[in-house]
Amino acid sequence: MKLLTGVTATIALSTGIAMAQDVSGDAVKIGAMVDMTGVYSANGGMGAVLGAEMAIEDFGGEVNGKPIELLSANYQNRVDVASNLAREWVDQEGVDMIIESTDSAAAIAIQNIGKEKDILTVAAGSASTALTNNECSPTGIHYVYDTFALATGTGNAIVKNGLTDWFFITADYAFGHSLEENTATVVKELGGNVINTVRHPFKATDYSSFILQAQSSGAQVVAFANAGTDFSTALKQASEFGVVQGGQTIAGMLVFLTDIYALGLDVAQGLTYTTGFYWDYNDETRAFAERFKERHGSMPTMIHAGFYSAVTHYLKGVEATGSDDPATVRAWMGENPINDFFAKDGYIREDGRMMHTMYLAQVKSPEESEGEDDVAKVLREIPAEEAYMPLAKSTCSLVNG
Template sequence: MVMARRVVAAGLGLFLCSGLAYGEPLKIGVLTDMSGVIADTVGRGSVIAAELAVSDAGGVVLGRPIEIVSADHQLKPDVGLTIARRWFDEDHVDAIADVPVSTIALGIQNLAHAKGKIALISGAGTLDLYGKSCSPTGFVWTFDTSVLPRATVLSAAESGVKKWFVVGPDYSFGHQMERAVADVVKETGGQLVGTRRAAIGTSDYASLLLAAQEARPDAIASSFAGHDGVLLIENAVEFGLLQKGMRIASLMLFDSDVHSLGLDRMKGIYTTTAFYWDTDDNTRSFAKRFSEKMGRPPSALQAGVYSSVTHYLKAVKAAGSTSGPEVAKKMHELPISDLTTPSARIRADGRVMRDMLLVQVKSPEESKAPWDYFKIVRRMKAEELMPEAPNPDCKLATQ
């Protein structure tokens, strides 16, 4: 496994010149996918995002330098838990951020709760994280398996889409996405005409797309992410499905995915995202700094790491403590406001109540600059997509 550590030095020179002594570092671990199918949307970029958050906080909190450590969980729950235990027990890490893949995130959040530490989950979105497995020190920052389908299907229904076919990965995340699509389709008076699942890393989606084509839907909803999602769309283009007027609604699509396949093949596809770099002056400012280090703008998941670490550090300062439970309480109390998330709050179950953006992939003619890939169709308010009441399966929120 690959592990790295770095003290973010922004502001440290002034602190040293003041003559004050340092305490032990406050450590934040970025546990991510550095080499798998979603590494482009998290990975090194998530580490950079965390470092930018630390830099914006001045590099020091409560008289302690802030240190970022990182590791690749290799998409394996056992590897992720081994790293997290070492971080908590031996390296005295105070919080873990990112954690893509739901099965890994659930284990990390449970472990963090047991250790009195903070889990900042921006890379995973199973409902269980703020449902039956919710934690007083766990937070679901960027997306979940209810919000993405709801936003995408509601918007498509408004434009006349009635018949849906759902494809996705054959594990809990994909299953939850499938059920969520079915629920919203029913709510909008539509029809679910079929579903198909495939394992992560499938090399050919021809059988899924043939089944979809035979069902004659108005749209295919895909919850495949990363390289898997790109390959499915590539296969759909090769089959001529888009040319035949079938709509592809990708429930998880990032600008890095569009970059890898190209606007000519991706044009017209709809998706929902928590962040797009070219939304306003603040997002463009953040993207510029991020791009200077990464060579491209941040994904929504990487922006989620920045936002969650930023809010965590604000809460540490406000609480005057690094105690996990005390910081978590302050995180719930404080509003979320940063360059990537202008206005949000945390629900009692740990879910961040945030607006989402429905976007459409531009055509090559519409794109005017590098990474100018999405046009914003509409902003969907948190209240449209998420109930005010916490998840009833979260016992913490009902006590």
């Protein structure tokens, strides 16, 4: 019985070019595992699958004479489903690479399966730094962002503006814990304090008790270490409780374009956040975003754009090496820079971290906005070496082993 829990899309455009000598099977197969129905469905979901589809189409639908096939499925925000699906894709479908936009626990499970079965995996939606530390893998790549970069960008900006006392409202699972820990470290290193932390369950609907604790704490900053609809729901309720009107600053530690759309500028205006991509940054980002919107109906998030970039870089590796062997392709991907609309002079380190510029952004006010998609502005670039954890601090066995 198939474990595919969502849509399976296949792109296979054959040509008359001679078949590659060292590509296994009759096709190069990529599996995209996403949340299609849950809290991450807007920032990843079918938009991430579309990003992969567009990358394959722009590549010509084949590589070295082999058709490229894309399988996609909904993992239902369940680690067991993600794990079973990954094993089925590898064992029964012959998938060569798995790319995900899942939660961190599922991403770690997928990366471990990739290591076990010698399959390349790309984490393009999850955030935990464990992926490039204790759980690092010679066949694993962490592509779009991570909790260290989010904490570095937003934490630095807010503390350096004199707001030093923080209260965390944190999602109670691997991603939330990692984001809170990384941000708290930045705050403390800059001389700030963590007044208190409360943790909420995944897919919570009522944040009132957490918000009231934050308001009574005396903290200058109320930081939401959560994502997706958890974040947007919490922020809406914080607005209803008058957190900002009461003199506190809200820090969104992981904010997606889709969150800003969901919240509206009246609620989200002034929110400072860190992102790996903003659609209106330059001519290249705008060109991709307009093509994406024609098919998806809205501008791409950093995950959507990151899927396109990661799939393209992978396919370039297969093309250049004439092989889908994970070690061979991974070596090429690490040795060759990434230069596209998503990253300039990006590169993949030995721990699997894809190093690229991050951006400190701010949500515009309704008065500043010039259209429905004109929702944010980039305040500054954060160079990769500043944004991401230095290798000197890494606990990855590939670095210190």
